Amino acid sequence: MTSYGGSGAPRLAGLAALAVVPTAVLGVFFVLPVTGMVSRGFVTDGALDLGGVLEVLGRPRTRRVLWFTVWSSAVATTIAVLLGLPAAYATHRLRWPGRRVVRACLLVPFVLPTVVVGVAFRQLLGEAGPLGFLGLDGTARAIIAGLVFFNVAVVVRGVGAAWESLDARPGEAAAALGASPAQVFRTVTWPQLRPAVVSSASVVFLFCATAFGVVLTLGGLRYASVETEIYLLTVQRLDLQAAAALSVVQLLAVTALLLLAARLRAVPDATVTRRAPTPRRPRRADTVPLVLTALVLAFVAMPVLALVTGSLRPDDSWSLEAYRALSGRGSAPGQGGTALLVPVTEALVTSLRTAVDATWMALLLGGLLALLLTRRSRSRTERRVRSVLDGLFMLPLGVSAVTLGFGFLITLDEPPLDLRDSPLLIPLAQALVALPLVVRTLVPVLSGVDDRLRQAAASLGAGPVRALVTVDLPVVWKPLLAAGGFAFAVSLGEFGATSFLARPDDPTLPVVIFRLIGRPGPLNDEMAMAASVVLAGTTALVMLLVERLRVPSVGAL
């Protein structure tokens, strides 16, 4: 093992060893399937056919779809950041009763199946719904509201994790010298926070740009995004050429966005003084962020409440029937129905098991990557390699689940990589989706650690592991928990890739919910909602427990 302070070949070999596992995983489970799928579209009758691809890009419909994707995602991202920042502040810097619960609740939308939330949203907004008078049903505004609903948590948690442990003293000093709160924020806080904000915003943008269910359910058939279009072209029409053209555009756009984000993220000196989080009591000046947080909470709560109400009111009267039915298999009691192969409760267990696997995979790969990305570069080439790696691991977020899912099946089909049947495929696919979140949460914090601390540790005789545990771990502990929570939630809620890979006799909860709501049956609708509520409740509970985990006795080392 080399030490971090080491130099030359051993040091590089150490870094390469860190990189090898994540890169191999990405190569096999992302690069290979996507190129496999895209090349099917580019090759017609054994010859490369670029003319056909260009023709697809020239279609007016393609341009309309691209434009809609870009602007709706940009607007949704902006709103999510504007709403998320004050909420991140209020839930991570201030101490007030119930803030942990609020933090956990804000993450709930993240796991909710879009189909069911879509239906709940539409029962509110639809012609006969209580908010029907707003005329939002099937509009672009409804899509954007949906996107914000699902993604505001990314900003709250991502930025909150970095904000939480910022040293408050420089800001207090500035204030004591007469700076107004706005000045403090602009000159002291913002520069330290910017990398985290840009990180979160780029993740949100990618999520929005590849959203599938939200666009479809809330936008009706008038709006199409790149993602819904790829689904249509691949699944309905088997027009692989057009799908490949769109996938490539999607990849290029994502790459451009990542380059831009890297540039915006870069700060002259990433080093940030961090301390153990010391949230303080709210002051009068904190009213605005607190009120905004309450608004965000209300916004997030609305569709969730609609879900809860829906699940409790089969036949227009209050009852727990739908919940009792969860241990059964759907359809009407007395009719002997078995809409599902397994009871919903069993699917929940499958979901939790898968999520545990996906979480450790994402944390392991993401942790390695984050370490690798935040070591100080010794040369320009090294820095380049780092930033390429950084971008590469964000790509899975920006690529269509359909392209990836189909790609899995056509490329991972021969020994030694005949993985179509492997039980590892689902958690791995989910971990790939969660990976960028993990990396983006950890990197801003890790890069803020002063490298001299590690050097000091090394010169005092600490090995690399010990330096890691004493210098990096305490700083990164909270963000690591946040990232783990994210990964867990992503896995619990993932539907796109999972629906292609899950075995019908061992489905995850979102797959079961989708199946329940897709067919008639007197209780199926309510059961789908009840199952969603259970999923949401489980998530909130897990998040609360995760928040309680503390770094084990760092001081004793």
Place this chain on the structure above:
Amino acid sequence: MTVSGVLGALLLTSCSLIGTGDDDSAADPSTGTSGGTVTGGPVVLVTHDSFSLPKKLVKQFEADTGYELELRSNGDAGSMTSQLVLNVDNPLGDVAFGVDNTFAGRALEAGVFAPYRGEWPAGVEDFALPGDDEGVLTPVDNGDVCVNVDTAWFDEQGLEPPQTLEDLTDPAYEDLFVTSGATTSSPGFAFLLATIAAYGEDWPAYWEDLLDNGAKVVPGWEDAYFVDFTAGGGGARPIVLSYDSSPAFTTTDDGSETTTAALLETCFEQVEYVGVLAGAENPTGAQAVVDWMLTPEVQAALPDSMYVFPVVDGVEMPEAWAEFAPRPEEPLAVDAAEIDENRDAWLTEWQDLVSR
């Protein structure tokens, strides 16, 4: 440098904290590949995500034949068919169930299935796929996509419910109909086919009238039925696209009557098939699965498990189905090969009409 080795080992031994030990799925590949006439060993059934049959029946099949049935699901019926076509040279399994008559043309064209025809009980022949000259597909179940009406709502309003496709363009029913999209849902596509069967080349004109009369098009069946339909989730529209079996699920509390009805002149018949995959590793096992799907036990389980009707004659139906789900005499139909040929053109034109 043992780090990567340890990590690799960790990756390979995916260890969950919450385990229920139901991990007997990995079948032993060493059994059942020692010649042409093997029995036993795993047989892989590729199917769509609405597949469901009682576990008891699966166990019985395994006990009777010695095969182990492994299920592999690949999204909805459309997605499954596309994947079968893409993987035609290295099939996803041994046998596939769930390709329906709206997608069968695509699968036949690509040579996804190998010929096999077992003993067909009485009734099955009626559902054989026209144009399947090689005899590769065996019908398993069927169901009709029909316009449904909330009869209770119409009674209350003192309005006569519509009867035909033509009625839906009548101003008396303005703003009352909701359907799911042809590009985004399987029943939606079936409804488009119904209008094509009824109006031939003039179907775009019919759709223009329909949309002018305030028909609402939503993405999924669940959106139409659970959000916009008056009898489904308290929506505002009493006419919805659903199935001929749906009225069996809207019975009153005492079960004496149903509050909705299917319009039997608007139905398009969907038939689901099973077939042995070309290049299957276990063709005999695949054939056993095909035969199994036509056994009385499986056929009788279909309505409750997958909400579809059996193809074999004389299978006993659940009470509510027998009473409240009458079938159309002559459902509308479009030839599978014609669907395959025109799908793109039809969907493009339909999409233009709807997003206009």
